[in-house]
Amino acid sequence: MAVSLSSGVRSALSSLQSTAAQAAASQLKLATGKKVNSAVDNPVNYFTAASLNDRSSQLTGLLDGISNGIQTIQAASKGIDGITKLVNSLQSTLKQAQTDAAQNRPTKAGTALATASEAALTSKSLKDIALDKRIVDDNGATANTATATYAGNVGGATLAAGDEAVTSISLTSGSTTYTASFLSTNSTVRDVVNEINKSGVATAFVDEKGQLNVKGNGSDKVQFGIGTTTFTPAAAGAPTSAEITTAGTASTTLATGATSDNTDFGFALTDNSAAGTSITSSGITSAVRSNLIDQYNDIRDKIDDLAKDSSFNGINLLKGDRLSIQFNEKTGKNQTKLDIQGSDVTSDNLGIVKAGNTQLTGQVNFQNDSDLDSATKALTGALTSLKSLSSTFGANLSVAQTRQDFTKDLADTLSTGAANLVNVDANAEAANLLALQTRQQLSQTALSLSNQSEQAVLRLF
Structure with a gap:
C-alpha cells in the first residue's frame, strides 16, 4: 500500500536531500583537496591540469640527470685544481734545481x-x-x-x-x-x-x-x-x-x-765552427739536482693518477669521456641538451716530460740549465692549458646550473598552474560546508514541523 506524503513534507524532504548531496560533494572536495576530481567535473580543467602535471613530472625526472652532470663537471674541475697544484709543485722543484749551481758547466x-x-x-x-x-x-x-x-x-x-x-x-x-x-x-x-x-x-x-x-x-x-x-x-x-x-x-x-x-x-781550439772542437761539459753532476729528480718524477706521476681519479658516476672528463646533459623532455630536433667533450689530461699531453741526469730525447736533463729553462716554459704552458680547460668546464657548469634552476622553477610553475585549475579553495569550501550543514539542520526542523502539522488531526479523536 502506497504511502502518500503531504506537499509540505515532500518539499522539506526534497530540500533535505539536496542539501545532503551538496554537503557530500563539499566533503569530497575537502577530502581530496580538489574541486575537479574527474573529467565529469570539468573536462577542460581536468585534462589541461593532467597535461601540465605530466610535463612537470617529466622535467622533475630530468633534474636527476642534470644534477649528475653538474657533479661530473665539478669532479673534473676539482681534478684540474689538484693538477694545477701539482704543476706548481713541479715549478718549485725546478726552481730548487736552478738555485743550485750546475756543476757540469763547460x-x-x-x-x-x-x-x-x-x-x-x-x-x-x-x-x-x-x-x-x-x-x-x-x-x-x-x-x-x-x-x-x-x-x-x-x-x-x-x-x-x-x-x-x-x-x-x-x-x-x-x-x-x-x-x-x-x-x-x-x-x-x-x-x-x-x-x-x-x-x-x-x-x-x-x-x-x-x-x-x-x-x-x-x-x-x-x-x-x-x-x-x-x-x-x-x-x-x-x-x-x-x-x-x-x-x-x-x-x-x-x-x-x-x-x-x-x-x-792559449786555447788549442783551432776550429770554432759548429762541427769543430768546442768547450764541453766537465761531466760533474750536482748532487742536489740529482736528488730532486725522483721528487720531480714522482709528482709528475701523481698528475696522471689524479686525472684517473677525477670521475663521477663512471664518466671522467679528464680522460677524454663525453658527457651529455638533457635539458627538456622532447626528442629529436626539439630536444635541448649540453654535450661536453672531455680531454685526456696526462703529464705527457701537458708537455711535462720525465727528468734525468743525462741528455736524452723526451727527458729533461736536470744537470743542464737550458733544459731546466725549457722545462720551466713547458710547465708554464701546461698551466695555461689547464686554465683554458678549467675555463671551458666553468662555462659549461654555469650553463648546467642555470638550466637546473630554470627546470626546477618551470616544473614548479607547471604544477602551480595545474593546481590552480583543479585544487579546491579549502577555506571557501569549508565555509560552504558549514552553511550546508546549517541548512541541513533547518531542513530537518522544517520536516519535523511538517510532520507535527499532520499529527494535529489525531487530537480530534
Missing part, C-alpha cells in the same frame, strides 16, 4: 800567457802580466814577452806602422750566439775578458797561473773563437766607422772560422 783553461821569467823581469804576478799584455804584436823584436818596460803581447796580429787592429769575439751556446768587434790597437787581454763577460753566454777570467779561463753560463757546450785583423786607414788619424766595420767583418770571420786566433790566447 769550462776550459788555456795555456799560460805569462812565464816565470816574465814575472822575474816585471815583478808582477802571472795573472797581472797576462791581463796587461796587448792583443796585437806591436813590437816584433820582443813579441809576446813582457819586460820591466814593456807589457808584452799575445801576438793576435802583427801591427805595422800606421795600421789599426780590430778584434772580434764569437761565443755560441745552444741556440744563443754572441758576437762583438772592437778597435783593439791598444787593447789588452783585460779588454777581451771584459768583452766575454758582457756576452751573457760565458764568463772569462785569468787565474793565478796566467791562464785565460772561459766558462759557459749554461750547461751546453760552448764554441769560442777570437780573431784579430789589421788594416791601414785611408787617411792619417782615427779610422772611419766604415773602415772599422769592414775590418770587423774580417775579424769576425777569423773568430768563427778555421783560422781562428784562439791559440794566440
Whole structure:
C-alpha cells in the first residue's frame, strides 16, 4: 500500500536531500583537496591540469640527470685544481734545481800567457802580466814577452806602422750566439775578458797561473773563437766607422772560422765552427739536482693518477669521456641538451716530460740549465692549458646550473598552474560546508514541523 506524503513534507524532504548531496560533494572536495576530481567535473580543467602535471613530472625526472652532470663537471674541475697544484709543485722543484749551481758547466783553461821569467823581469804576478799584455804584436823584436818596460803581447796580429787592429769575439751556446768587434790597437787581454763577460753566454777570467779561463753560463757546450785583423786607414788619424766595420767583418770571420786566433790566447781550439772542437761539459753532476729528480718524477706521476681519479658516476672528463646533459623532455630536433667533450689530461699531453741526469730525447736533463729553462716554459704552458680547460668546464657548469634552476622553477610553475585549475579553495569550501550543514539542520526542523502539522488531526479523536 502506497504511502502518500503531504506537499509540505515532500518539499522539506526534497530540500533535505539536496542539501545532503551538496554537503557530500563539499566533503569530497575537502577530502581530496580538489574541486575537479574527474573529467565529469570539468573536462577542460581536468585534462589541461593532467597535461601540465605530466610535463612537470617529466622535467622533475630530468633534474636527476642534470644534477649528475653538474657533479661530473665539478669532479673534473676539482681534478684540474689538484693538477694545477701539482704543476706548481713541479715549478718549485725546478726552481730548487736552478738555485743550485750546475756543476757540469763547460769550462776550459788555456795555456799560460805569462812565464816565470816574465814575472822575474816585471815583478808582477802571472795573472797581472797576462791581463796587461796587448792583443796585437806591436813590437816584433820582443813579441809576446813582457819586460820591466814593456807589457808584452799575445801576438793576435802583427801591427805595422800606421795600421789599426780590430778584434772580434764569437761565443755560441745552444741556440744563443754572441758576437762583438772592437778597435783593439791598444787593447789588452783585460779588454777581451771584459768583452766575454758582457756576452751573457760565458764568463772569462785569468787565474793565478796566467791562464785565460772561459766558462759557459749554461750547461751546453760552448764554441769560442777570437780573431784579430789589421788594416791601414785611408787617411792619417782615427779610422772611419766604415773602415772599422769592414775590418770587423774580417775579424769576425777569423773568430768563427778555421783560422781562428784562439791559440794566440792559449786555447788549442783551432776550429770554432759548429762541427769543430768546442768547450764541453766537465761531466760533474750536482748532487742536489740529482736528488730532486725522483721528487720531480714522482709528482709528475701523481698528475696522471689524479686525472684517473677525477670521475663521477663512471664518466671522467679528464680522460677524454663525453658527457651529455638533457635539458627538456622532447626528442629529436626539439630536444635541448649540453654535450661536453672531455680531454685526456696526462703529464705527457701537458708537455711535462720525465727528468734525468743525462741528455736524452723526451727527458729533461736536470744537470743542464737550458733544459731546466725549457722545462720551466713547458710547465708554464701546461698551466695555461689547464686554465683554458678549467675555463671551458666553468662555462659549461654555469650553463648546467642555470638550466637546473630554470627546470626546477618551470616544473614548479607547471604544477602551480595545474593546481590552480583543479585544487579546491579549502577555506571557501569549508565555509560552504558549514552553511550546508546549517541548512541541513533547518531542513530537518522544517520536516519535523511538517510532520507535527499532520499529527494535529489525531487530537480530534
